[in-house]
Every structure is written in structure tokens, then in C-alpha cells.
Amino acid sequence: MQVAQHATQSIKESSGVGYTYGPATALMYVTSGDSSDWVYTKLNCSHTYGIELGDDGRYGFILPPSYILPTGRDALTGIMAAVDVIRDNGFVIESRQERRKRKRKFY
Numbered sequence: 001m002q003v004a005q006h007a008t009q010s011i012k013e014s015s016g017v018g019y020t021y022g023p024a025t026a027l028m029y030v031t032s033g034d035s036s037d038w039v040y041t042k043l044n045c046s047h048t049y050g051i052e053l054g055d056d057g058r059y060g061f062i063l064p065p066s067y068i069l070p071t072g073r074d075a076l077t078g079i080m081a082a083v084d085v086i087r088d089n090g091f092v093i094e095s096r097q098e099r100r101k102r103k104r105k106f107y
Contacts (some may be wrong), residue, residue: 002048002084002089003047003049003085003086003091004021004022004082005021005079006081006082006085007019007021007078007079007081007082007085008020008021008078009081010077010078010080010081011074011077011078011081014073014074014077015073015074015077016089017054017070017072017074019054019078020076024036024050025092028052029079034046034050035050036050049082050077050104051078051079052072054070054074066089077106082083
């Protein structure tokens with residue numbers, strides 16, 4: 001949660017917009033077969049993150065044009081903050097190629 005907390009805090013400081021973080025199923029709705037499932041399965045990642053559009057439910061997934069740039073700026077701010085935490089705390093330990101080599105077994 002440290003990554004998500006830092007991302008949402010950075011967005012709040014940058015634009016004043018407050019975002020909520022936590023397990024997607026607790027905050028929004030249960031999904032299956034989405035991109036987080038693919039990442040867990042194919043990339044063997046321990047964490048995935050989903051970003052929802054900055055809407056209070058009025059517009060759903062079709063934001064008015066005036067919301068597009070501010071929402072994009074918020075998303076970019078949050079992603080950059082998340083990458084900083086991941087990099088600075090050594091959360092990225094090995095590359096995908098290194099992980100593949102480790103999983104290979106030679107008999």
C-alpha cells in the first residue's frame with residue numbers, strides 16, 4: 001500500500017483531487033479476467049494496480065472533454081510517484097529475463 005499511498009498523496013498535492021486506494025474488490029466491484037489477472041499469471045507479479053477515472057459516478061467511463069486533460073495529468077502524476085517509490089525502495093529486484101532463467105531447471 002506504500003506505493004498507492006504515495007501516488008494518491010502526490011495527486012492530492014498536485015491538483016487537489018483526492019483519490020482512494022485499496023483492494024479493487026473492496027473499493028469498486030469484483031472482476032475476473034481483467035488485466036490484473038493477466039499480469040499475475042503471465043508476469044508472476046506480486047502486486048498490480050488499477051487506476052479509475054476521476055469521476056464521482058456521474059459520467060462513468062465517458063468523461064466530458066473538459067475532464068480529459070486534468071484526469072490525464074492526475075494519472076501521470078500518480079504513475080510517476082509510484083515509480084519513484086518502487087525504484088527508491090528496491091521493489092524491483094529482478095528483470096523478467098532474470099526470472100525466466102531462475103525458473104529453468106537443468107537436469
